[in-house]
Amino acid sequence: MSTSRRDLTAIALALTAITLGATAAESPKGDIAAGRAIAMDRAQGNCIACHVLPGGDSPGAIGPALVAMKSRFPSKEALAKQIWDPTVRNPDTVMPPFGRHAILSEKEFNDVVDYIWSL
Amino acid sequence: MKPNIANLSKVFLIAALTVAVPAGSAWATWRYQAERALAAAKAAEAKATAAGAASAESAQLIKEAQGLLPSRQYTKARQLARKAKALSETALQNAKAQQPAPSPKAKAKAAAGPAAEQAKAAESPAAAKAPAATAAPSQAATQGPAAGSSADADKAIAAAELARKRAASAGGEWRDTGSIIKKAKAAADSGHYADAVRLAEQARRQGDLGFEQAMHQQKADFPAYMK
Amino acid sequence: MKKTLVLVTALGLISTSALVCATPKEDQERFQHYFETRFPKVAKNDFVNGVYAIDAVARENWEAIEEFPPYDPAISNGETMWETPFADGKTYKDCFPDGPAIAGKYPYWDKQRSMVVTLPLAVNACRTTHGEKPLKYAKGPITDILAYIAFKSRGQITNVVIPADDPKALAAYEKGKHIYFARRGQLNFSCASCHAGNSGNRLRTEILSPAFGQTTHWPVYRSKWGDMGTLDRRFAGCFKQVRAKPYKAQGEEYRDLEYFLTYMNNGLPLNGPASRK
Numbered sequence A: 001m002s003t004s005r006r007d008l009t010a011i012a013l014a015l016t017a018i019t020l021g022a023t024a025a026e027s028p029k030g031d032i033a034a035g036r037a038i039a040m041d042r043a044q045g046n047c048i049a050c051h052v053l054p055g056g057d058s059p060g061a062i063g064p065a066l067v068a069m070k071s072r073f074p075s076k077e078a079l080a081k082q083i084w085d086p087t088v089r090n091p092d093t094v095m096p097p098f099g100r101h102a103i104l105s106e107k108e109f110n111d112v113v114d115y116i117w118s119l
Numbered sequence B: 001m002k003p004n005i006a007n008l009s010k011v012f013l014i015a016a017l018t019v020a021v022p023a024g025s026a027w028a029t030w031r032y033q034a035e036r037a038l039a040a041a042k043a044a045e046a047k048a049t050a051a052g053a054a055s056a057e058s059a060q061l062i063k064e065a066q067g068l069l070p071s072r073q074y075t076k077a078r079q080l081a082r083k084a085k086a087l088s089e090t091a092l093q094n095a096k097a098q099q100p101a102p103s104p105k106a107k108a109k110a111a112a113g114p115a116a117e118q119a120k121a122a123e124s125p126a127a128a129k130a131p132a133a134t135a136a137p138s139q140a141a142t143q144g145p146a147a148g149s150s151a152d153a154d155k156a157i158a159a160a161e162l163a164r165k166r167a168a169s170a171g172g173e174w175r176d177t178g179s180i181i182k183k184a185k186a187a188a189d190s191g192h193y194a195d196a197v198r199l200a201e202q203a204r205r206q207g208d209l210g211f212e213q214a215m216h217q218q219k220a221d222f223p224a225y226m227k
Numbered sequence C: 001m002k003k004t005l006v007l008v009t010a011l012g013l014i015s016t017s018a019l020v021c022a023t024p025k026e027d028q029e030r031f032q033h034y035f036e037t038r039f040p041k042v043a044k045n046d047f048v049n050g051v052y053a054i055d056a057v058a059r060e061n062w063e064a065i066e067e068f069p070p071y072d073p074a075i076s077n078g079e080t081m082w083e084t085p086f087a088d089g090k091t092y093k094d095c096f097p098d099g100p101a102i103a104g105k106y107p108y109w110d111k112q113r114s115m116v117v118t119l120p121l122a123v124n125a126c127r128t129t130h131g132e133k134p135l136k137y138a139k140g141p142i143t144d145i146l147a148y149i150a151f152k153s154r155g156q157i158t159n160v161v162i163p164a165d166d167p168k169a170l171a172a173y174e175k176g177k178h179i180y181f182a183r184r185g186q187l188n189f190s191c192a193s194c195h196a197g198n199s200g201n202r203l204r205t206e207i208l209s210p211a212f213g214q215t216t217h218w219p220v221y222r223s224k225w226g227d228m229g230t231l232d233r234r235f236a237g238c239f240k241q242v243r244a245k246p247y248k249a250q251g252e253e254y255r256d257l258e259y260f261l262t263y264m265n266n267g268l269p270l271n272g273p274a275s276r277k
Helices: A005-026 A032-040 A076-084 A106-117 B005-027 B031-050 B056-068 B074-097 B104-117 B125-142 B150-169 B177-189 B193-216 C002-019 C024-038 C044-053 C056-065 C072-083 C119-129 C141-152 C167-181 C191-195 C231-241 C252-264
Strands: C108-110 C115-117 C220-222 C227-229 C274-276
Touching: A032 A106, A076 A106, A076 B031, B031 B056, B031 B074, B031 B150, B031 B193, B056 B074, B150 B177, B150 B193, B177 B193, C024 C167, C024 C252, C044 C056, C072 C141, C108 C167, C115 C167, C115 C252, C119 C141, C141 C227, C167 C191, C167 C252, C231 C252
Parallel strands: C220 C274
Antiparallel strands: C108 C115, C220 C227
16 A cells, blocks of 8 residues: 555654754753854854854954854754864864863853854 | 554554654763763762762762763763762752751841951951951851852862862963952852852862863874874 | 795884884974975075965065064163173173074073073073072063064074983973973863964964964064063963963973974074064
């Protein structure tokens, strides 16, 4: 007995909804505007020192431009992992471990992750 | 739909996936999640220790969780870390519950007490001495759960200073550790014990991290890209 | 059988020799080769000009500044210091008979005292020997006397020696090398993070200067400081920027670091004092 088109669409939609719901539920919601401020601030995240950020002033060019993030990281968790401790993926990296070294507070970290993920 | 095997299998498949897919992202734990849980557990343990409510079990759990990281058992590590955190928090709550709640008068006295004790108050030394003498003995008993105690703050600051020195001895002291300890001391001096403990713990964490960093960097040499 | 034995032994020796520590000379060759390959258009001697050897626009601005060098007052003050007798009647010339063109002799390994001696250290040793107060190492009058000595020493070739007959000298070199390549501070950078692997790249608005050429031109008038500063001042500044606590000025760590870094720059001509952004 073959699965009807309607059944297949229903399955696909259901799975997508569940997956999206599950991913969203995994991590706390950050404040994107606050995250942006942290990313541009020299005393805090200072992401702009090394990365091109949209709307950012005089960015550095040491790391890749932070655009199309969803196509470069499979999930927000994967991005959070990278920002937490980039030496895991690349031991020779020059990116500071913003999470592991407590450079950002827990709230700041969540805000930044949500901001960067939105790019 | 006809209730035959094919259709039943379809329904079962959909049901199974409906459970498995969200459950999948729920059980898969990332390393950073385990590390975050560990950091929170350590912070809670430090708080409990500072309040004299250290729990050997939570210390053991933290050690175990830490030991699981190299073998990537992140889910179990996080689980243990959360358990340790809960234990420390409970121990802290119990310790604080044993202290009587302060009356507003006692709170004000206690706030004025240490500042006078340290003789840093603007008042004349003679006036400062009298309230200090009366406030000092009752201080430990009258400090409420929110305020922490002078003893807590002193312990936390001492621990932070030890961690800072350890990092320095390995050549790995961070820039701000000393100034954070100074801020903690200032907070303690003005009776803000909870702030003092928080700052001292932040400094202690920096000292620990700086020491670990120096230890990990012992074999530092030319990087592979320099040929 | 014999052939196999020889082959295996040979391979074993080759692979173990790769594990044995590199000599300073090998380190230096590796270091210089890296930068010469990274910046193929820069003439070897031009590395002494830092970013001005890499960036044409910056170079233009710098050349304009060099028409009225901001370090000139430091040189004249330094000359006055050199010529003014100490309280006991002696002068710097009594400590440094070959002076003032002596920058090329530093840093060197002092076998008797088992330590690296740098020029600023020697200047203060001279002062205290003759009853004068030692000068602060980061800025102020020390930069004047150093500017004068540097100016007079222009053109001398960097030639740091690690005496083969004293293993402690090699140990000091290795310590300096370790300091250079170890990650430090809350931001987890090593000196190499910026000045080797990212030399020439832009950190926000600034181009990172390559380590090759970084020791030849001190003291420096830095626009950012609006003031003269020594290599120690810059070490401390860099440490703070990566959120590490600086080591003691002219303490063992920074002297060992200077020893290693200057050795890496062997062969380059001295061109101090200099101006930088």
